[in-house]
Amino acid sequence: MAxxxxxxxxxxxxxxxxxxxGHASDTKGTVIDLTGARMAIQFGTTRGVMELAETGPTSRSxxxxxxxxxxxxxxxxxxxTPAAEKAWEAAP
Numbered sequence: 001m002a003x004x005x006x007x008x009x010x011x012x013x014x015x016x017x018x019x020x021x022g023h024a025s026d027t028k029g030t031v032i033d034l035t036g037a038r039m040a041i042q043f044g045t046t047r048g049v050m051e052l053a054e055t056g057p058t059s060r061s062x063x064x065x066x067x068x069x070x071x072x073x074x075x076x077x078x079x080x081t082p083a084a085e086k087a088w089e090a091a092p
Contacts, residue, residue: 007035009080009088011053015073019049021088022069027077031070038088039064053078056087063091 007023012032014020022034044060045051057063080088 009085010034011040011049011078011080012071012074013049013076013078014071015075018071019043019052020069020071021052021063021080024077030074031072032074032077033068033070035068036066037069037071038066038091050078052088053080053084055081056084057091061091063088 005025007025010022010024010027012020012022012034019040020034020037021040022037024032024034026032040052040057040061041064042060042062043049043052044058044062
């Protein structure tokens with residue numbers, strides 16, 4: 001019987017410049033399943049996409065509604081800090 005890996009908060013970037021936050025249990029393949037995913041429509045940061053992983057979206061960021069998605073053509077996966085996770089979850 002296979003055990004299911006616990007999901008963790010990540011940011012996934014794509015070849016088409018998509019930036020997605022969500023929870024993933026596996027980030028090793030060519031397709032990443034994200035639950036509760038949100039897209040960074042506008043970063044609103046002063047230190048780029050990595051700021052979104054460190055501290056989360058700012059008051060100037062624009063964030064999409066939530067959806068469960070499959071992300072393809074992945075270029076980067078960022079670990080999200082607890083502070084950033086809290087900010088992503090609270091973003092309007």
